Every structure is written in structure tokens, then in C-alpha cells.
Amino acid sequence: MGTAPAQLFPEFLVETFGLPGVLGEVVAALIAAAVVGNIVLAFTGVAGPWAKRKITAAFTDRIAVNRVGPFGLLIIPAAAVQLLAKELIVPEGVDRPTWDIAPVILPASALLGFSVIPMGRLGPINFQLADPEVGFALVFAFASIASVSLVMAGYASNNKYSLLGGLRAVAQNLAYEIPLIVTAMSVVIFAGTLQMSGIVGAQTTTLVTIAGIDIPAWYAFVNPFAFVLFVTANMAEVGRNPFDIPEAPTEIVAGYQTEYSSAYFVLFYLGEFVHIFLGGAILAVTFLGGASGPGPESIGFIWFVVKIWGFFLFTQWARSAMPRVRIDQLIEIGWKGMLVLSFANLVLTAVIVGVIA
């Protein structure tokens, strides 16, 4: 039930560069955090202006983003320059420090969440910043700070549309946080530990061998019901169709984002994508075996990236096909449907594990 934790990224840096003492560890930790943060932001930068448009175009029979650069990739710096060059309009009557802090909290909370995720190895480097024993609970705690940001933005904007968006965000997050965590707890019962690397490690055993291919014991295969529940609750957490209610462009203009422009808007926009990737990362670690995949362990990072991009693709696919539910229907589904199902799943898992083990 759990393997020896692999060497963490900061420790690797300390070893490789021979950085001495506590100061060396601090410096190594900062460098490692910067690298991981940049990787995540790079994914976000590719996903926002480029991948999202390409994917949406594929679903809608169009050609998109093919003018500048190879495959249109130069749109990423172009979009960055365009968004940052806009004027930052500060509306009259906004609650000043709150309004400014809100867009910073959204991406920051998601990036914080990435600090404990075991993202796999690439060569000698193991992309994990920290591996506390309660890592699993920590990552959910960080992810849920996002709702604070949405409420701050909604309330401080002095705009009725933003207020409605902020209120909806709170209602939605409350309704779905509990099923999300309860479903995740059922995984912990299987793994027996809250440590992230332990959960990943517990999924490396072989479940069954079909036609010579070893199917690993990913919890998605072991408990597909919990997998579906978790994916649904995750979509509600990150605010994607069919649960993109806080933003709801055709109803409340832009919800909590209405009064933001230029740099703050970029922070919200990209922050949303970082959250989607964080959701995908949590999903990968919890149900899809983290960085494991066919091939040697030293390219595990590639598989991890594939998995989180797969989740992103799934959200885009859902966005193009599925309508949005209404807020009262959403809360009904959350409190009446998902909560009951997730608790049932938890109890069932506990009973089965208790009986078998």
C-alpha cells in the first residue's frame, strides 16, 4: 500500500547544484516552484488563446487561428500583448482593495494547488514540490479558495450582474464541494493514505491482465461510478458547462468578470484555465494513476500532461454540446442527487474494503 516516496524536486536541485544548508534548500525550493509554475502557466498560455479556439473551431466546422506563425501559434504573444495593452478601467464605486485582490487570488490558489501534485518524472527530475502527509486534503483546500475570489469580485464590483454572478458562484461551489470531497474520500479508503505520492503509488499494481496487456489498478477502473461522480463534481467546481452558471454570458453578461478589463481580466481568464488544469491534475492523481502509463517511469510526466490536457479537451467538448442548467436545478442536483450518491458510494466502498481486506 504505498511505495517509498520519490525524491522531490527541491531536494534534487540541492543535490545537483550542491546548495548548502537551509538557505540552499530555500533557494532550491524557490527555483523549483518557479519552474513548475512556469510549466503550468505555459500550458495555460497555450490553452487559452490557441488550443481553446482550435478545439472550438473543430467542433463547429471552422478553421481558426491559422494566420500568424506556424499553426497559428504566434497568436499567443499577440493575444498577450493585445490584452495587456488595453486600458485598465476602474469603475466608480468599486470597493478598492477587494476589487484588486480578487483577480490575483484566482490563479494563485490554483498554482498553490499544484505544489503538492506528483506530476511524474522526466528523466532525472521528479516534478513534485512537496509531499506532506495530508497533501490530498491540502490540494482541495487550495482549490476551494477560488470561490472566495469569485465572491470578492462579485461583491466589490458595484454591479448587479457581478453580484448575481458572485452569489451563484457561492451557491454552486457549496453545493458541489461536498460531493467532490466525499467521492475523493472513497478513494482514500482504497489507498489508505492521504499522501499524494501514496495514492499514486497505490494505483500502480496490476488489476487484471487482458490479452497480455496489464490493466493497472487505476481507481477509474476499480470504481467507475465514483469516477463519473467525481468528473461531474469537478466540472461544477471549475465552472464549466453544463455548470458554467457564475459566468453565464448570455444571462448575466459576464457574471463576476463584468467589470474587469486588461490585466485583471487576463488574470481571471487564465486563472480559470489554471483551475481547469488543476481539476484535471487532481482527477489524474485520484483516478487515473497520476503519471503512470505504458513505457518507462522516466517519461511519466508526458503521460501526466496527456491526462490533464485530456480533461481540458473533455471540458471543451462538453461546452460545445451541453446546455447550461439553471441555478435552482443545479443546487437541486447537487444537494439532492450528488450528495446522496457520493455518500452511498463512500459507504459502499467502506463496506467492500472492510469485507475484502
Next chain:
Amino acid sequence: MIGLMKSMATTMKHALDGKTFTVEYPEDAPEVSPRFRGVHKFSQERCIWCRQCENVCPNDTIQIVQDDQRNGEQYNLHIGQCIYCRLCEEVCPVDAILLTQNFEFTADTKDDFVFNKEQLKNVPWYKGIDPLESRNPDRSAWIGEGDGEIDYQ
């Protein structure tokens, strides 16, 4: 749930079959029908200054100025104000004003869109198509063969 699955399957099918509806303008010039109503072309040689076009225009877009001998001096048409209804072409007895298929016209200010006689004469055909020819393919069947281009008199 089945309905949701069907919706998702439909969009994925569209994504994977790779067919796109986009016309990559300006590299691929779009096909317009022969009857398409674009910018006007005026021929002073054919015009008999009957002023029917000015009379019928719903928008007062055409302005004709004549001197006391009723010779035509100016023929001004504001192609920004025009609603491209083609009534002027319809009432013209001599095909002096035509709507070509050309939709590619730009200007820096709205006032630059007031075309006078010279500018209207120099409006290019779209892809070189004379609209009267394309609408009635046998219109010039009676023109004998000869050398040189047919001048749009």
C-alpha cells in the same frame, strides 16, 4: 443520459470528420452568383440623361446635374448611402448604370464614397465578369467576331 450522450457524439463527429465550412478569404475568392448586386458602374457613352434612375432611387442617392441645354455635367452616386436595391439599373432604358458583382470597395472616410462619373466608370468588374453577360449568356450572340476587346461602350 442518452440524450446527453447523443449530443456529445454529434459534436465529436463534426470535429473528427474534418470538413470545414470556412472560405479562406482573401486567398480563396468566394463565388458570387451572376445576379449579385455590388458596386455600380456608369457608362457616360450610353447615358441619355433621362434622370429615371435619380427619380426612382428610394434613397435619393443619385444626383445628376445638368446645364441649361440639358447636357449632363455631373453624375454623383453615394455608394455608401446606396441600399443596392438595383432599381436604377432596372429603370434605365439603355443599361447605362449597372450593378457589378464587385463587393470589394473601401474608403477612408464616408465622404470618399461619393463617386462621380469618372470613378463610377473605372469600377472594376469582379473577377472580370460583366454582369449582363453572366445573367443573359446569349446576350452578345449577335456580335460578330473581330479583333480586339469589346469596348464597354
Next chain:
Amino acid sequence: MSLERPDTTDDAAIERSPDELEALLGNLVVKRDDHLNAPGFVIRPDTVQETLSILKEQAGYDHLSLVSAQEYESRYESIYHLKKFDDPTQEVSVVVPADKDDPVSESAEPVFRTADWHEREAYDLIGIEYDDHPDLRRILLPETWQGHPMSMDYDRDRPQIATLPKHANPLQEHYKDSESDTMFLNIGPHHPATHGVLHLKTVLDGEQVVDVEPDIGYLHRCEEQMAQSGTYRHQIMPYPDRWDYISAGLLNEWAYARAAEDLADIEVPEYAQVIRTMGAEMCRIAAHMLALATFALDVNGDFTATFMYAINDRERVQDLLEDLTGQRLMFNYFRLGGVVWDLPEPREEFFSKTRDFLDQLPGSVEEYHDLVTSNEIFQMRTIDTGILPPEVAKNYGATGPVARGSGVDYDLRRDDPYGYYDELDWDVVTEEGCDNFSRLLVRMREVEESAKIIEQCVDLLEDWPEDERNIQANVPRTLRPDDDAEIYRAVEGAKGELGIYIRSDGTDKPARFKIRSPCFSNLQTLPEMANGEYIPDVIAALGSLDIVLGEVDR
């Protein structure tokens, strides 16, 4: 002498001759003033409600189609055009003169809810005041406008000075209810989902709508006056395209063509009628495709694929219409007496393109059923929201897919036939659901019916003998209908009953040109549908009404 009958519902279905109606109304009638389409009864301005309720309850005229107002040299006049939902060929006009110096007449609003907005518009543009109207204020022009633009003494060159207090937000109002904390929200005029520049003044209790009031007029161009300054023969025809500008151009043009042809007694050759029918149904498909697309956009959110697929289908229809008429949106294809051009040469190519389009249409509609109507979340959102009971729909004068989605079986193509519709084999689609979902289903099924009609027209046109292809009747260059002839004719536009009232005064331009816009009456039903529901339902209800601001505001 008086044919007093007891009040039974069978009475309503009896067709009464004009003299019987006059007898029924007794001494309410001052004199007769027959129009070309209906008998007209002049009544005193304070007997409006009595007359209209007799006609509604005893004679069965339950559809107030239009309230038109005009100014003469000697008097003002409001005309109430009544029809029956069961048989729209039975019409009656009630003419209410009003004093020139102090134009006041009784409001018809207690009898027909349709009259609410129509009378407000008459007050706004002409200047007649209506007693007993619940809320008589300007509807199309801003509150601070001076003068009545379509009255005879309006000075067009005098500038309007809008007196607004400095720095105050003219749209901000405070609703403070002592019991509940309601919030006032302006939905629009800048909003992604209001289908144009529409301003909804919404009072919210949390997320539930307590009151919604549409505020229209942002796209008012006074099309009626523009038509009144153009000649019948040529100059008015480009303008109807611009009322319902979302691809329903030929249907609008047909409304004008029908009214003017009946006014001037012009007969359209049969070949032209078939082409008109085919073009009009293509426009209906395009308009309903856009309605489906924008409704999906409202319910699904911005990235929905349904929107683009429907736009692609609409694009194909527009290509066909471009081949036929020369333009993709503002067709200007009909003329008085027929159409301007025959089918494009070579004819076989046009027929094969149309048939290709019709062949792939069922597959597309199937796809939309997969994407939209069979999607459980969509059903959750649209079934049982935006309820409009049929009696309420009739009282508000709602027509078109809005009425047919509530079970009211009213379609002018079948009930008041024009064109070639009565010779073709097609059905009218109604649904009993009365909610957003059934209106959407009505539109999707109407697309299939239109495809049937187009197919039959194409078959007819292909076999039409070559020497009988008259596309236009012989109409003089300048058309001067008889003096003081009045007519009201309607067609089934994409959104409902599009009617035009024309009064001619012997010149080549109309003296009064009044447009009965279906979206105007349909939009009036929004408060009925939306009160008590959530904001997303209001947006969905607005999408299912499928309004086009060009037609609402004209």
C-alpha cells in the same frame, strides 16, 4: 327589427353579413365606411369598448389584428381591424373618429389586451389620447420627445432637446418594496442575449423575476413614414426587407405586395405565384434556422456548436436565394404584379442545387433533434418554462409559432390563402405544450413543412411550359390607386401575422401606411410568460418568442 340573439357560443361561428353586423350593433353605428377588405362601421369615440365587446363576444371576432391611427384634414381616426382566429377571412373594421383639436377616444384595452401597446404607439406617433388606458405613455420614442412625428403639424426641422438632468442615469429607477428586498436590473439594451437593442426593465426578488417590462424603440426608424414618401410601384419595395431583417425579406415583401396588389386590383400570374411561394418558404427556413441557432445560444452558452451548424444550414439557403434574387439578405425581388426575374439560367442547375439542399435537410434536422430537443438538460431548461396559455395568447394577439406553440391553430397561409399555398399539400404545425420547448418544436417542424412546399414548387416549375412563364403582370410605370381606398391585408410572416394597412389618396404615394408587426404583439406577452420565473427562463422565453427588433420598432 333587431336580430337579438341569446348569448351562445355557437353564435360566434356564424358568418354574418355586413348588414347583419350593423343590425347587431344597433344604434352604436353612426355610418358605414367600408374598406376594400372588410365592412367598416364608424362609431362614436366613447362607445369603443361597448362595440368591441359586442363584436368579440357575440359575433366572435376574437382577434384584434391592428389598431391604426391617422390624421385627416378634418379629424383624427383610429381604426380597429378585427378578425376571427377560426376564420381570418371574416373581417370587420371599427372606425373611431376623434376631434381635431382634442383627439380623445376610449381605449380598447379592457376588451383586447393587444390594444395596450398598439394604442400607446398611436398616441406616440399620431397623438390620439385614449381614455381608460392603463398606462398611456410613449412606447417607441423617448419619454422626453416633443411632438408626434406622424401628425400633420409636426415640424421635422426643429431639433429635439432632450432635457435630462446632468450626470443622472436616465435609466436608473429605485424600486423599494417594504416587504421584500427587490432589485431592479436593466437587461439590455447592451446585452448578449436580447436579440438586438431591447431594454428589459426587470425587478428581481433574488433570482426570480417579479416584473419585467420591455422598453422598445431603440431601432425605430419610422419605416411607415419612409414608405409614405415612396411610390407604390418601385420605391417602397426595398424597405419591407428591412423590417424582419433576419432572412425573412421575401415574406415581408409579400405582405406589401399583397396589400398593394389588392388595393390597385392587380392580378399576379400563376407562374409568379409559384416562384413567390418557393422563395418565401426558403426565407422561412432561413429565419427559423436563425431562431433555432440563437435560442440554442441563449440556453447553451456561447460556445455551442448548434449555433454554427444552424448558421451553416442558413448559409446554404442564402446561397440559393442569392442565385435567385441577387442578394443574401435584402432581396428586393418581388414587384407589384409578380417578381422581377425568372429563375436563373441554366434552370437545371438551380433545380439541382435546390434539390441537393432539400436532400440534406432531413439529416440536419435530425442532428438538431440529437443536439437540442432530445438533450435532457435542454428539456429540463425549456419544458414547463415560459408558459403562455392559448386564451392569453389570443387576447394579446400573438400569432405565428408563438400562438401555434400554445395550440392556437392559426396560419394565414391556410386560412386566408394567397400565393400558391392552397394548391399545395402541406400541414400546419401546432403543439399543445404552451412552453418554450413546444415553440421550438413548432419551428423545427415548420422547417420540414417548408421543405415539402419547396419540393412541390420545384417540381411544378420544372415542368412549366416555356411560353406560359409570365413573371410579372402588366402594371403601369406609375400606379395611382383610387382616392380614399383603404385596405388591410396580412400574410404569414416568419414570426406571425404581418399585416399592412394602406390608405391611398389618389397620388402615387400612400397617404397612410401602417405596419402590423407580429413581433410587436408577440413581445407584449413576455411579462405573462416571465413573471415568477428565473432570469435564465426569461432569457429563454425571449429567445423562444424570436423577436427581431427591426420589426418590433420598425
